[in-house]
Amino acid sequence: xxxxxxxxxxxxxxxxxxxxxxxxxxxxxxxxxxxxxxxxxxxxxxxxxxxxxxxxxxxxxxxxxxxxxxxxxxxxxxxxxxxxxxxxxxxxxxxxxxxxxxxxxxxxxxxxxxxxxxxxxxxxxxxxxxxxxxxxxxxxxxxxxxxxxxxxxxxxxxxxxxxxxxxxxxxxxxxxxxxxxxxxxxxxxxxxxxxxxxxxxxxxxxxxxxxxxxxxxxxxxxxxxxxxxxxxxxxxxxxxxxxxxxxxxxxxxxxxxxxxxxxxxxxxxxxxxxxxxxxxxxxxxxxxxxxxxxxxxxxxxxxxxxxxxxxxxxxxxxxxxxxxxxxxxxxxxxxxxxxxxxxxxxxx
Amino acid sequence: xxxxxxxxxxxxxxxxxxxxxxxxxxxxxxxxxxxxxxxxxxxxxxxxxxxxxxxxxxxxxxxxxxxxxxxxxxxxxxxxxxxxxxxxxxxxxxxxxxxxxxxxxxxxxxxxxxxxxxxxxxxxxxxxxxxxxxxxxxxxxxxxxxxxxxxxxxxxxxxxxxxxxxxxxxxxxxxxxxxxxxxxxxxxxxxxxxxxxxxxxxxxxxxxxxxxxxxxxxxxxxxxxxxxxxxxxxxxxxxxxxxxxxxxxxxxxxxxxxxxxxxxxxxxxxxxxxxxxxxxxxxxxxxxxxxxxxxxxxxxxxxxxxxxxxxxxxxxxxxxxxxxxxxxxxxxxxxxxxxxx
Numbered sequence: 148x149x150x151x152x153x154x155x156x157x158x159x160x161x162x163x164x165x166x167x168x169x170x171x172x173x174x175x176x177x178x179x180x181x182x183x184x185x186x187x188x189x190x191x192x193x194x195x196x197x198x199x200x201x202x203x204x205x206x207x208x209x210x211x212x213x214x215x216x217x218x219x220x221x222x223x224x225x226x227x228x229x230x231x232x233x234x235x236x237x238x239x240x241x242x243x244x245x246x247x248x249x250x251x252x253x254x255x256x257x258x259x260x261x262x263x264x265x266x267x268x269x270x271x272x273x274x275x276x277x278x279x280x281x282x283x284x285x286x287x288x289x290x291x292x293x294x295x296x297x298x299x300x301x302x303x304x305x306x307x308x309x310x311x312x313x314x315x316x317x318x319x320x321x322x323x324x325x326x327x328x329x330x331x332x333x334x335x336x337x338x339x340x341x342x343x344x345x346x347x348x349x350x351x352x353x354x355x356x357x358x359x360x361x362x363x364x365x366x367x368x369x370x371x372x373x374x375x376x377x378x379x380x381x382x383x384x385x386x387x388x389x390x391x392x393x394x395x396x397x398x399x400x401x402x403x404x405x406x407x408x409x410x411x412x413x414x415x416x417x418x419x420x421x422x423x424x425x426x427x428x429x430x431x432x433x434x435x436x437x438x439x440x441x442x443x444x445x446x447x448x449x450x451x452x453x454x455x456x457x458x459x460x461x462x463x464x465x466x467x468x469x470x471x472x473x474x475x476x477x478x479x480x481x482x483x484x485x486x487x488x489x490x491x492x493x494x495x
Numbered sequence: 496x497x498x499x500x501x502x503x504x505x506x507x508x509x510x511x512x513x514x515x516x517x518x519x520x521x522x523x524x525x526x527x528x529x530x531x532x533x534x535x536x537x538x539x540x541x542x543x544x545x546x547x548x549x550x551x552x553x554x555x556x557x558x559x560x561x562x563x564x565x566x567x568x569x570x571x572x573x574x575x576x577x578x579x580x581x582x583x584x585x586x587x588x589x590x591x592x593x594x595x596x597x598x599x600x601x602x603x604x605x606x607x608x609x610x611x612x613x614x615x616x617x618x619x620x621x622x623x624x625x626x627x628x629x630x631x632x633x634x635x636x637x638x639x640x641x642x643x644x645x646x647x648x649x650x651x652x653x654x655x656x657x658x659x660x661x662x663x664x665x666x667x668x669x670x671x672x673x674x675x676x677x678x679x680x681x682x683x684x685x686x687x688x689x690x691x692x693x694x695x696x697x698x699x700x701x702x703x704x705x706x707x708x709x710x711x712x713x714x715x716x717x718x719x720x721x722x723x724x725x726x727x728x729x730x731x732x733x734x735x736x737x738x739x740x741x742x743x744x745x746x747x748x749x750x751x752x753x754x755x756x757x758x759x760x761x762x763x764x765x766x767x768x769x770x771x772x773x774x775x776x777x778x779x780x781x782x783x784x785x786x787x788x789x790x791x792x793x794x795x796x797x798x799x800x801x802x803x804x805x806x807x808x809x810x811x812x813x814x815x816x817x818x819x820x821x822x823x824x825x826x827x828x829x830x831x832x833x834x835x836x
Contacts (some may be wrong), residue, residue: 237705356585416579452813
């Protein structure tokens, strides 16, 4: 049984690992192959700061909230494991700021120690009158993706550096199931007008005295269109743009200035920070995550595709819940193909 | 009377901050700092510089609280300014965890730090050996940056600083009008203060930049304090030990205790052991006295004995010491005008 995973960002690699962990013992012939035109450190996931935090509202999409929770709990469980540092996983606390009172988010009981900000804390952030404090997790993909790659390689998963142009290309080649984790470029494999880029730009600085994340919200301008500061293990990420429909991956001088000025206003200490890099990427934005099976007739072959894309600016936040859901879909495909071996038991 | 000449003996956090307060409140004074050690070789340089107060048994609580509040407020203002990184001052959040519920669940300083609250059950799950905890956000003064920043402020105010070992305060009588004694552990010899005893602290400074939160065991012995470039792991409280050499067995023990609170520290790099002697006293000596010897008088203001709590109360005691210096000046001016009659 050959499974091709298209995409080697956080979604592709974690889905591959989840499927291999759950099914390699049950499907002796299981062979996983990862196809991608970009690998770490050149994926969209690599550019993200890595903070676990969903959007403010789940718009009633309880499924996504559950996947977020599953991811948080999974990561929290790994915090004390010897692998944590290698995974790029650590705890971090910080501030979410508003200019007006905001309803509590769907994730308030998922994170640790969620509470409102006190008046004295708000003094730190002139111009903001309301906010939250909580402890969450950081998962830095420039460490996590290589860690996932190592786990997969140890399990015999093969990697191919190539841009897959169509599902037919892999399924016609004898692949039984395709996992479509192509993120922003899913539209190249199958048109999806709901999938649009949410262009982001970030500035990387050296500011090791900043120990908290600070995320501001402008309820009118939309998520991530307001300054944010996220300290990582090697540098601090300054950001705050999310341009819907903008496909450019080039850094914009105008965005640089806007991010720099607004972040320095937010945290004056940043004026002394040294800039060490800049990056732009495209959040694969969609009204909801596309996580579903599709049987595609390609010639005289019935190809089974599991879509897992459209995670916008919360890919890291939701990745493991989605990986497990994709694995469940894979299990249902196996049942249909009667591929599941009987579980190991005493031989008579 | 000519502008008063004030000598501040000691250049740790107490000496430098006291000198700065004097320079700020008495611009006409000529202030000189004298010390045998300057940063990075002071006791203060070894400390993590966390603003988590130590309770002095014989100092009234309201006075300790006032000192802490003044210190916190002063540093809070700097922490959010463009100078913060240069001054080494930054906010840090974290947890204080207890193996058994403390007698006092609300310490006197709980309303001064930010966001103080009990830890939730979910948070305590991270510490299986601990049953109770407190979460809050406080400030940290990283040394050497903080001491170097104080030195810069002093230079800008016209303060002179000299490396000099003062073996006897009377040495200074001919050159200075008032002496401010911020000698920390040095006061044991200098003043013959037998109430002042060292409490030896060994710490490790390690490179673990993914550690963004502090963790402190309520027993005060085990703590993890992330600074700008290094994390301070502690520690020990060895009463009466004068040894300034790091002990290898102690290093291992501190590392193991900290790793049990924060397992990822197993991956820490560049481990460096340091030792400081906390200048400990039942109460901090912030007090004015006039020394007499053969008809000569030397006004002295003491500001020492801060033990484990130096950083937490430094600005408050510096303010009080500066106020006492003001009283000394008034007394001198009073007696000099009387002398004119």
